[in-house]
Amino acid sequence: MKKIAKLRLSTFDVAEPKELMTFLLETIKDKNRTKIKSMLTHRQFKVGNDVITQYNHPLKVGDKVTVSWDKGFKKVSFQGLTIVFEDDDIIVINKRSGLLSIGSAKEKKLTAYSILKNHVQLDNPSNSVFVVHRLDRDASGLMVFAKNRKAQLEMQSTWDKTALKRKYLVVAEGTFENDEDTITTYLKESKALIVYSYLHDSKDFKKAVSSYTVIKKNEYFTLLEATLETERKHQLRAQLKAMEHPILGDKKYDSTQNPIDRMAFHAKVLTFIHPTTHKEVTFETKVPDDFLMLFRIKYYEK
Known part of the structure; x- marks a missing residue:
């Protein structure tokens, strides 16, 4: 059986602006300039999620x-995802729109789960991956999977507390008047599995709180960065539909336009407590290019 070497990593916080080489020489005292240049060449440094x-x-x-x-x-x-971080216990991915998180009755082969399972089994056929949370098929962005049962149980049992920050980017139809706001509503799922958002509470309703900031807007669309204080099923999708600003491409929640051929929902930031080190880790992706494209063109220009 092949023994998998433990990846030794260290993370340092930047307290003041400076060039990377200067920072590394000041921070890593036992490495000289020549050694650090060699490590740079061999892709041994990341700033955020990017190899520098x-x-x-x-x-x-x-x-x-x-x-x-x-x-x-x-x-x-x-096909369908990029691994942005991996160690002995977790894999963080950037999932593309259209890829299922895990299998369904109709699709069992091409899922984020199956791709990652095949990936870890290249090292050892007995390896597997374990689901921690899900992301809708039509959404894109950051997800984390566990690489062993212990890490999965640790993360799932405390996910509401240890998933400290989750930010989402969405493009909504229409132009928002308020550049910042908090949406507080009550959600109810129908027998048809559609979630409805109401301003009043009632039996079996679930309170949902979302805050947003407008990043860009034009006469057709608004790009929002949203933080969900509660994580309910289809929370933001239902709330924006009720505001008559459905998420672009979200046909299930009454969007009538789809110029980028997918739902404009992206998990941008994911912060959680690592199940083994118990330290806070943060991963962040850039704004998807197809979102930005909507604000560079005249959408209805013939």
Whole structure:
């Protein structure tokens, strides 16, 4: 049986703006400039989720620099997802729209779960992955899977408390008047599995609270960054539909337009407590290019 080496990582916080090389020389006292340049060449440094090889890369306050002491980081891509982080206990991925998180009655082969299971079994056929949470098929963005049962149970049992920050990007139909707001409603799922959002509470309703900030808007669409204080099924989708600003491409919740051929819902930021180190880790993706495209063109121009 092949023994899997433990990946030794260290993460350092950036307290003031400076170039990466300067920061590394000040932070890693036992490595000289030549050694650090070699480590840069071998892709052993990340700033945030990005592997950086340029010695003069500018750092800003709040950046996190991660060092892989033994070998370079791999950027692993598959059909439908990219692995943005992996260690002995977890895998964090950026899922594309259209890929199921786990299997369904209609689709069991091509899912995020099956792709990752095949990936870990290349090292050891007895390896597997374990579901921690889900992301709708039509949504894109960050998800985390566990690589062993202990990590899964640790994360699932405390997920509401340890998943400290989840931010989402959505493009909604129409133009929002308020650039910031908090939406508080009550949700009820129908027998047809559609969630409805109401302003009043009633029996079996679930309170849902979402806050948003407008990032961009034009006369047709609004790009929002949303934080969900409660994590209910289809929470934001139902709330925006009730506001008559459905998420673009979300046909189930009454969107009538789909210029980017997918639902404009993306999990941008995921912060949680690592199940083994018990330290806070944060992963962040950029705004999807197809979202930004909607604000660079005249959508109805013939």
